[in-house]
Amino acid sequence: MLTFQEFRNLVNLSRREICKEIFTENQDSIKVKKEERVVRNLARIFEATLAIGNKKGFHAMSLRDLSKGSGLSMGALYCYFASKDELLNMIQEQGRRVTFRVMGEQVAGLSGPREKLRAAITTHLYLSEVMQPWFYFSYMEAKNLGKKEQKEAIQSELAMERFLSGILQEGAEAGVFAARNADLTGAVLKAMLQDWYLKRWKYTSRNVSVEEYAEFVIEWAEAFLLPPGGRAHEPA
Amino acid sequence: MLTFQEFRNLVNLSRREICKEIFTENQDSIKVKKEERVVRNLARIFEATLAIGNKKGFHAMSLRDLSKGSGLSMGALYCYFASKDELLNMIQEQGRRVTFRVMGEQVAGLSGPREKLRAAITTHLYLSEVMQPWFYFSYMEAKNLGKKEQKEAIQSELAMERFLSGILQEGAEAGVFAARNADLTGAVLKAMLQDWYLKRWKYTSRNVSVEEYAEFVIEWAEAFLLPPGGRAHEPA
DNA sequence: GTCTATACATAGATAGAC
DNA sequence: GTCTATCTATGTATAGAC
Numbered sequence: 001m002l003t004f005q006e007f008r009n010l011v012n013l014s015r016r017e018i019c020k021e022i023f024t025e026n027q028d029s030i031k032v033k034k035e036e037r038v039v040r041n042l043a044r045i046f047e048a049t050l051a052i053g054n055k056k057g058f059h060a061m062s063l064r065d066l067s068k069g070s071g072l073s074m075g076a077l078y079c080y081f082a083s084k085d086e087l088l089n090m091i092q093e094q095g096r097r098v099t100f101r102v103m104g105e106q107v108a109g110l111s112g113p114r115e116k117l118r119a120a121i122t123t124h125l126y127l128s129e130v131m132q133p134w135f136y137f138s139y140m141e142a143k144n145l146g147k148k149e150q151k152e153a154i155q156s157e158l159a160m161e162r163f164l165s166g167i168l169q170e171g172a173e174a175g176v177f178a179a180r181n182a183d184l185t186g187a188v189l190k191a192m193l194q195d196w197y198l199k200r201w202k203y204t205s206r207n208v209s210v211e212e213y214a215e216f217v218i219e220w221a222e223a224f225l226l227p228p229g230g231r232a233h234e235p236a
Numbered sequence: 237m238l239t240f241q242e243f244r245n246l247v248n249l250s251r252r253e254i255c256k257e258i259f260t261e262n263q264d265s266i267k268v269k270k271e272e273r274v275v276r277n278l279a280r281i282f283e284a285t286l287a288i289g290n291k292k293g294f295h296a297m298s299l300r301d302l303s304k305g306s307g308l309s310m311g312a313l314y315c316y317f318a319s320k321d322e323l324l325n326m327i328q329e330q331g332r333r334v335t336f337r338v339m340g341e342q343v344a345g346l347s348g349p350r351e352k353l354r355a356a357i358t359t360h361l362y363l364s365e366v367m368q369p370w371f372y373f374s375y376m377e378a379k380n381l382g383k384k385e386q387k388e389a390i391q392s393e394l395a396m397e398r399f400l401s402g403i404l405q406e407g408a409e410a411g412v413f414a415a416r417n418a419d420l421t422g423a424v425l426k427a428m429l430q431d432w433y434l435k436r437w438k439y440t441s442r443n444v445s446v447e448e449y450a451e452f453v454i455e456w457a458e459a460f461l462l463p464p465g466g467r468a469h470e471p472a
Numbered sequence: 473g474t475c476t477a478t479a480c481a482t483a484g485a486t487a488g489a490c
Numbered sequence: 491g492t493c494t495a496t497c498t499a500t501g502t503a504t505a506g507a508c
Contacts, residue, residue, distance in 0.1 A: 032491065057379055059295045062483060075486080076492050084484070140376065143293055158438075183442060184452050191431035192424055199423070202394075206419060216420050224456050228464040268473065298501060311504080312474050320502070 001118060004210050007126040011102055019043045022094050029086060031079040038080070044070040045080055049087060050133035058088060058141045088141060089149055095134045096156050102127050103163065113171030117221065120164060121193065122214045128197040129210045135197040161186045168225070177225040185224070192217050237354060240446050243362040247338055255279045258330050265322060267315040274316070280306040281316055285323060286369035294324060294377045324377060325385055331370045332392050338363050339399065349407030353457065356400060357429065358450045364433040365446045371433040397422045404461070413461040421460070428453050 002010070019042040023035060032038050048069030052061045063084060067074045081087040106123040110116045128135045142153045165186030171177035196203065196213055203213065238246065255278040259271060268274050284305030288297045299320065303310045317323040342359040346352045364371045378389045401422030407413035432439065432449055439449065 034491090037491080055379065057293070057295055059293055060380065063485085064483085073493050074484090075494075078485070079491070140379075143291065143376075144296065181452065184444065184449075187435070187438065188428055188431065188453070188456065191427050191435075195424065195427035195430075199427075202423065208420065213420075216417065217424070220424060220456075220460050223460040270473090273473080299503085300501085309475050310502090311476075314503070315473070 001122055001214075002126070004126055004129065007123070008130060011105070011127075011130075013098065013102075013130050015043050015047070018094065018098070019046065021097070022046075022090060025093070025097075026090060029082050041070075041072060041076075041080060044072065045077065045087075046091065049091065050137055053141065054133055054136055058137070058144055085146065088144060089146075091134065092138050092141075092145065092149065092153060095131065095138045096152070098131065098134075099127060099156075099160075103160075107163075113167055113174055113176045114222075114226075116167045117164075117171065117225075118218055120167060121189070121217050121221065124160075124193045125196050125210055125214045125217070128193070132197050132200055136200070139194070139198060157190075161190050164189050171225070178227055180225065189217075189221060192220070237358055237450075238362070240362055240365065243359070244366060247341070247363075247366075249334065249338075249363075249366050251279050251283070254330065254334070255282065257333070258282075258326060261329070261333075262326060265318050277306075277308060277312075278316060280308065281313065281323075282327065285327065286373055289377065290369055290372055294373070294380055321382065324380060325382075327370065328374050328377075328381065328385065328389060331367065331374045332388070334367065334370075335363060335392075335396075339396075349403055349410055349412045350458075350462075352403045353400075353407065353461075354454055356403060357425070357453050357457065360396075360429045361432055361446055361450045361453070364429070368433050368436055372436070375430070375434060397426050400425050407461070414463055416461065425453075425457060428456075 016039060019039045020035070022042055023030065023038050030038060032041070045066070048066055049058075049061070052065050052069055063074055063077060067077060070077070081090065103120070103123055107116055107119045110119055138153070142150065145153060161183075165182040168177060168180070168182040168185055172179045172182065196210070252275055255275045256271070258278055259266065259274050266274060268277070281302070284302055285294075285297070288301050288305055299310050299313060303313060306313070317326065339356070339359055343352055343355045346355055374389070378386065381389060397419075401418040404413060404416070404418040404421055408415045408418065432446070
């Protein structure tokens with residue numbers, strides 16, 4: 001399994017890279033055209049939005065707050081998004097895009113259910129560590145989305161869960177995992193993964209690293225899923 | 237272990253009863269004095285606040301919304317709280333009060349760590365089932381609290397976790413539970429309990445009852461905590 | 473106790489100078 | 491491209507009639 005540093009180097013998730021992708025995907029609503037400039041200002045806007053929004057809520061963040069936080073005037077802000085709601089959508093969509101791309105990349109190609117499960121857990125935790133403000137924001141602000149976007153967020157949540165329970169199902173059929181309720185197990189496993197970015201402050205204050213947490217969740221999952229006696233063998 | 241219905245009948249958590257307690261605790265800020273009337277109107281106010289607030293967020297709920305939802309005029313609303321912020325505090329405080337009272341009542345007097353753990357898990361889930369809108373609201377709106385109230389909310393979260401990890405610690409010392417990281421185990425256990433009220437819609441749509449969910453969480457926890465072989469014996 | 477009417481602040485959004 | 495100044499809607503809160 002990758003260490004967190006190896007993961008970080010492997011997947012390029014720098015602020016610049018993320019904003020470049022946002023620019024590509026939203027060229028219609030962004031009035032400014034010079035990439036270099038757009039990327040720099042988008043970085044400021046998103047950083048400020050996530051910081052202020054995660055502190056007091058997106059709805060409570062006024063565009064005057066955002067103007068101060070980003071260093072751009074209110075007039076300038078509207079060259080990068082058409083409305084406050086659109087800004088919200090851009091953040092959510094970008095989070096989903098990155099999540100599914102990275103999860104797919106990291107787990108695809110692995111063979112056994114046990115390896116897949118370990119990779120899925122670790123990757124999700126590493127990813128939510130790199131993009132913690134994004135994940136936290138998406139979770140807490142989902143109810144402020146429009147109807148269509150809310151549906152997409154729910155679909156995304158369910159897809160991630162099916163991804164997990166699919167691995168469990170596969171493992172049960174192969175006789176690697178005990179036959180448990182795969183839906184419920186997937187749901188609860190997801191809750192454990194979410195806790196890492198929802199309660200980040202708690203784990204920070206206790207000096208728990210993301211690698212320790214990943215190992216702990218895997219241990220917990222395997223205690224439930226592996227038949228007694230099969231637990232001792234490490235897969236790699 | 238109690239069934240959900242037995243729990244419901246045992247602890248009196250009707251809307252009326254809860255609003256009566258809110259009245260008692262907030263007589264200073266409530267200008268109206270006739271108990272019967274206050275209880276009736278508080279019930280309307282809190283029901284509307286939780287419904288609207290949980291749908292679109294407390295900050296996004298205007299007092300005009302609340303006026304329509306509760307059937308009281310805006311002027312009348314201010315006879316029951318001094319400001320919108322105070323309304324938020326009242327909801328949060330009432331939730332905490334009930335939680336700690338009920339958790340204490342139900343787990344106190346039990347002897348073995350295993351019984352205590354089962355009771356703690358079940359009681360928390362049953363309670364969050366009865367008061368789901370309260371629990372969800374308190375979680376999602378914690379960031380809108382004032383500084384002092386935010387501290388209280390965090391303290392309350394940590395106290396609940398210590399309550400769980402205390403039981404684990406005790407069990408490890410008695411040799412009933414395996415020696416695991418009690419803090420981390422408590423944190424993850426709490427994440428499982430929270431998922432029940434944070435993702436209530438999901439479990440509703442899958443027809444999972446609170447009793448099933450409780451049994452599932454207990455099973456998983458014991459798979460992790462009980463030494464292999466000790467798992468077969470049911471305590472009651 | 474409850475209502476209607478209103479005061480005053482702040483929100484999102486845009487126009488037009490530079 | 492970015493700024494300042496400003497428009498209009500909506501927010502919380504209160505005054506005073508009933």
